Amino acid sequence: MSKVEEEEQRVAALRRDRGADHPETLAAMLDLAEALWAEGRLSAARQLEEEVVGARRRLLGEAHGHTLKALGKLAATIGAQGDLAEARRLQEHIVAHAEAAWGEGSRDALRALNNLAGTLAAQGDLLGARELLEQALAEMCRRFGEEDGDSLAAMGNLAAVLWQSGERDEAYWLQQQVAEALRRLTGENDPVARAALAALEAMQNNPGF
DSSP, X not given: OOHHHHHHHHHHHHXXXXXXXXXXXXXXXXXXXXXXXXXXXXXXHHHHHHXXXXXXXXXXXXXXXXXXXXXXXXXXXXXXXXXXXXXXXXXXXXXXXXXXXXXXXXXXXXXXXXXXXXXXXXXXXXXXXXXXXXXXXXXXXXXXXXXXXXHHHHHHHHHHHHHXXXXXXXXXXXXXXXXXXXXXXXXXXXXXHHHHHHHHHHHHHOTTO
């Protein structure tokens, strides 16, 4: 049985036993959407995410933390489908309500900044992306440490933006810090570490470096 089939059965059982709007049912629907994502079935994932967002908006309100998290997943799916303008609109809404929902400087609020920065970069707004990433990274490092997973993710994203902006030396140095930290913390076979090392190698092999 595939992961998608397992999650489909779990969602069906929860809908039957606890109801369509039960928090566990809605959480399971997001897990199913994630499994569909892993198979590249973005349209099916988006449909589930939209159902969860609608239910949580109705039950909890537009700015509740659970609603915002579901919106974040939906924004990622919409962005992956190519609608960056809509993804940005949703992510800006999340950022606007993040501190009230999760607290100033919280991990979720800083992740929201990181996610919005990724969409800005994809739209070509490198300056806007850089400003958000520098803000998020400084706060993450202060609160969680430089080798925290979220700090390293933001550092890698900043390296990519700097590289695109032509600041190759600074970008390479940052990416090197990310790759070395992940290799030491997780080992070279970890998927995230492999991706960071591949990005570093691509920088090394770029004729413009």
